[in-house]
Amino acid sequence: MDLQKMLGLWWTVPAGLALVGYACSLAGLTRPQRAVWVTARVVEVDPPGHGESGKHGIPVTIVYQDPGTGREFRLRHENRRGDRVQVAWVGQEFPVRFPRRRPERFHLMLDSEGRTSGTGGPNCMVILLVLGLVVQSFFVWGWQWGLICVGGLLLLVVALSRDGEYARAAQLAEGVTVQGRVVAVTRDVYTDGEGSESVSHASVVAFTTQEGVEVTALCAQGIRNIAGSLGRDIPLRYAPADPSVLTADPDHERRERTWNNRFVATLLVTGTAAIGVGGYCLHHPWPFT
Numbered sequence: 001m002d003l004q005k006m007l008g009l010w011w012t013v014p015a016g017l018a019l020v021g022y023a024c025s026l027a028g029l030t031r032p033q034r035a036v037w038v039t040a041r042v043v044e045v046d047p048p049g050h051g052e053s054g055k056h057g058i059p060v061t062i063v064y065q066d067p068g069t070g071r072e073f074r075l076r077h078e079n080r081r082g083d084r085v086q087v088a089w090v091g092q093e094f095p096v097r098f099p100r101r102r103p104e105r106f107h108l109m110l111d112s113e114g115r116t117s118g119t120g121g122p123n124c125m126v127i128l129l130v131l132g133l134v135v136q137s138f139f140v141w142g143w144q145w146g147l148i149c150v151g152g153l154l155l156l157v158v159a160l161s162r163d164g165e166y167a168r169a170a171q172l173a174e175g176v177t178v179q180g181r182v183v184a185v186t187r188d189v190y191t192d193g194e195g196s197e198s199v200s201h202a203s204v205v206a207f208t209t210q211e212g213v214e215v216t217a218l219c220a221q222g223i224r225n226i227a228g229s230l231g232r233d234i235p236l237r238y239a240p241a242d243p244s245v246l247t248a249d250p251d252h253e254r255r256e257r258t259w260n261n262r263f264v265a266t267l268l269v270t271g272t273a274a275i276g277v278g279g280y281c282l283h284h285p286w287p288f289t
Helices: 003-008 012-026 120-140 143-160 164-173 250-283
Strands: 036-045 060-065 072-077 093-098 176-191 197-208 214-219 233-239 242-247
Touching: 012 120, 060 093, 120 143, 143 250, 164 233, 164 242, 164 250, 176 214, 197 233, 214 242, 242 250
Parallel strands: none
Antiparallel strands: 036 060, 036 093, 060 072, 176 197, 176 233, 197 214, 233 242
16 A cells, blocks of 8 residues: 555544544543542632732632542642632532542542543544545545535534523623622743743632622733732622623623624635535536636
8 A cells, every 4th residue: 555545544543533432432431431520619719819820720628528438528729630710719519520449639620511421532533534524625526525515614613603602691691790809910921932921910809799608710801900900999790690600891791702703603604605606616617717
């Protein structure tokens, strides 16, 4: 088999890895499926101090129980194991997973939706496979079919677009505005490959909900002059059902939502046009050639 034919079989690698991954998921052999999932509760919130790093999020102390032994664990989380906590309060609950018989090796998850089956890796392989096949269609079937495949891919992206932003917008639309206070400003210095440094700041904001819950949040957007915002009182809008859904700038949220809607509409129009042009040129000569 020559090199060209071997390169033509590139698709077998992502397809094979995807099949193996899905087979392991069906058999219950993936790491998330073999792990123990429990609910942890926040018992302490230790916000970053002024001038400290905010890249680890808000350190929290959580309590959870090993269902196998009944033993309770009280451990500190600082983004080293699992997701980064950006909004926290005492009594908040998170999903936690850990290997069987190793409950101290926990990973905190902000949510468990779509993460318990272990199909994240196979899904990535499918995405790579689809992208590769779309590119290959230009060379194997011609640019007309390539356009049709690109258009189909764009329409697929539109169809699979999650409505998370719309759910967030609906929650904030029914939200409550309270007065928050900046209790600290984090500072992180990043160095690029050329040695240039850039500084990133985030405000540590504390506020109390109408139910009397004291919430601490990291806000990197929506606050003017973040670096000099220490001690400033700012209005915050949060969702009563979930205080982690909050914003310091509702207008920015609306602008982001409008931009997302325009982007999705652009994908829809572009995908439809690509399919139309490709289909037309399959049966009619291209007028500019």
